[in-house]
Amino acid sequence: MKVKVTPKIPVRLLAIGALAAPAILTASPNAHATVTSSPAHTIQLKECGDHGSSDNVTIYSYCDGNGYQVWAEFRHTDVVDGHLDVWGPNLPRRSSPNGYWPAGTDTQRWRAEGNGTACAEGWSRVAGKWRSVGLPCVTIS
Structure with a gap:
């Protein structure tokens, strides 16, 4: 990989x-x-996915010989009520718990195998409405 x-x-x-x-x-x-x-x-280190950022979300990836791992964080602004969705090759969409997310706090790491694109999307709820606050992707190949 x-x-x-x-x-x-x-x-x-x-x-x-x-x-x-x-x-x-x-x-x-x-x-x-x-x-x-x-x-x-x-x-x-095995060559692996770059980290990528978009607006207030960063996705990270790592290859360890048994596939890859991905995780995400809100980059520079605390999110009072929100969550992060992460998905990728052979990894169905996973979501972090809803709630308060301080900037720089990582989600758990999800593991999968495969090649393709892994993405993370951050969501923030303000006044009862959900809005996307970033959708970065990295290439796993």
Whole structure:
């Protein structure tokens, strides 16, 4: 499974692996990422989905050899009453619980296998009406 990783890799990506030592993340001009935990240990990350943002929503993805994981967050504004929907290849639409979502709080991670497009849509309810507050997508291939 291959998907491009941009040089701007979110710090959350490092938290996915179980690294026993502090890690350094570098990206080559070919956009391959390498995590170095010590001079003796280098881990090649599989190329995977970029993160993508639209309005107030960001979607993240990660490949681990057993498929991919996706999750989302409201980016820069707290949502008093809302939720995030996430879907992708072989992943039917999943929804986070309705309620208060502080900016930067991730949904759970959903796992699936496949290639295609994964998306997240954020919803906010104001005065009893639901409105979309962002619909970013990333490519999983």
